[in-house]
Amino acid sequence: MNNQRMKLTAVLxxxxxxxxxxxxxxxxxxxxRVVAIVNEDVITLSEVRELxxxxxxxxxxxxxxxxxxQQMIEQKLFEQQAEKxxxxxxxxxxxxxxxxVQQKFGLNDEQMxxxxxxxxxxxESFREQWRLQTLGxxxxxxxxxxxxxxxxxxIQDYYVEKYGTSxxxxxxTPVTExxxxTExxxxxxxxxxxxxxxxTPDAAEKANKVAELAxxxxxxxxxxxxxxxxxxxxxxxxxxxxxxxxxxxETLEAAVDTTPVGGITGPVESPAGYHxxxxxxxxxxxxxxxxxxDSGSDAExxxxxxxxxxxxxxxxxxxxxxxxxxxxxxxxxxxKQEAYIEVKL
Numbered sequence: 001m002n003n004q005r006m007k008l009t010a011v012l013x014x015x016x017x018x019x020x021x022x023x024x025x026x027x028x029x030x031x032x033r034v035v036a037i038v039n040e041d042v043i044t045l046s047e048v049r050e051l052x053x054x055x056x057x058x059x060x061x062x063x064x065x066x067x068x069x070q071q072m073i074e075q076k077l078f079e080q081q082a083e084k085x086x087x088x089x090x091x092x093x094x095x096x097x098x099x100x101v102q103q104k105f106g107l108n109d110e111q112m113x114x115x116x117x118x119x120x121x122x123x124e125s126f127r128e129q130w131r132l133q134t135l136g137x138x139x140x141x142x143x144x145x146x147x148x149x150x151x152x153x154x155i156q157d158y159y160v161e162k163y164g165t166s167x168x169x170x171x172x173t174p175v176t177e178x179x180x181x182t183e184x185x186x187x188x189x190x191x192x193x194x195x196x197x198x199x200t201p202d203a204a205e206k207a208n209k210v211a212e213l214a215x216x217x218x219x220x221x222x223x224x225x226x227x228x229x230x231x232x233x234x235x236x237x238x239x240x241x242x243x244x245x246x247x248x249x250e251t252l253e254a255a256v257d258t259t260p261v262g263g264i265t266g267p268v269e270s271p272a273g274y275h276x277x278x279x280x281x282x283x284x285x286x287x288x289x290x291x292x293x294d295s296g297s298d299a300e301x302x303x304x305x306x307x308x309x310x311x312x313x314x315x316x317x318x319x320x321x322x323x324x325x326x327x328x329x330x331x332x333x334x335x336k337q338e339a340y341i342e343v344k345l
Contacts, residue, residue: 035345036069038076048072048345054120069345077335078136084195084230084272085240086252087142089134093246098130142241144327150319158315159307187245189256190281192238193266194223195230197273207267207274214264220278229273231338238278252277 036043052063102112116126196207210227214220221237228234251268259265259279267274
């Protein structure tokens with residue numbers, strides 16, 4: 001059990017580093033002040049110090065508050081982008097996700113509370129942090145989906161570079177055995193939008209005007225570039241990427257569900273403003289045949305290498321992570337360029 005708790009504590013360190021601390025200030029007195037402005041949101045000194053304390057409460061070394069602040073700024077940007085796109089995390093989804101964490105580490109409710117206390121976290125503050133991380137994951141999935149592909153050649157090259165051809169699980173003869181199974185591909189919808197912010201004077205009237213132009217047959221991408229106040233997607237003609245059932249807030253999802261591919265709906269109101277939406281593509285959930293063959297080519301020798309399933313999975317995950325981190329940095333840099341950020345720490 002101690003090992004399980006240590007593992008969970010390690011997970012919580014990572015979570016705390018990615019999510020802005022949202023719990024109430026504790027009883028110690030702090031002279032509070034604004035240390036950063038991110039568009040129209042603010043971050044206070046007490047929030048930075050709360051997060052710094054939760055990252056490593058037992059450390060005797062001072063934590064760099066500037067580093068923590070940068071993490072919080074990125075989290076604010078993530079939250080703002082998710083709101084713009086209408087992405088949300090339902091309470092039921094959050095309950096199920098947290099329950100999975102407890103089950104993974106074999107913790108009941110009381111033991112979970114005990115572990116959280118050691119991190120200076122309450123169940124409520126941990127829940128908010130987990131919500132923010134889940135929200136961030138959904139946001140990234142919608143923006144990076146189908147843009148990251150790990151090829152067989154890359155797997156083979158990585159394997160040869162790391163193991164050569166003598167590692168367990170490799171052979172110089174072809175592998176003819178093929179595994180066939182089925183997997184479920186969850187239905188998704190790809191959409192584009194034009195956002196008119198609630199901060200815009202006569203926002204509803206402007207959104208109706210743009211919707212009329214879009215429905216009259218004018219090029220949606222051109223309209224997005226001209227009118228949309230979501231600068232990140234406007235550059236792509238309003239393209240928001242792919243979403244699964246439950247990813248969008250109810251008002252947007254209801255509108256999208258009743259709109260055919262190529263159709264335009266809206267304006268649809270959300271906390272971010274008014275959305276004029278075009279449905280670009282839709283796929284239905286289906287069972288598909290999955291064929292796995294572990295054979296591949298050795299780029300240098302021309303030999304066929306068979307890589308055992310576990311090693312192949314580890315290599316694929318490593319390469320995917322490397323590519324995802326690179327694309328995430330590019331995407332995040334663009335968001336930062338479009339945002340107003342003022343640091344006062």
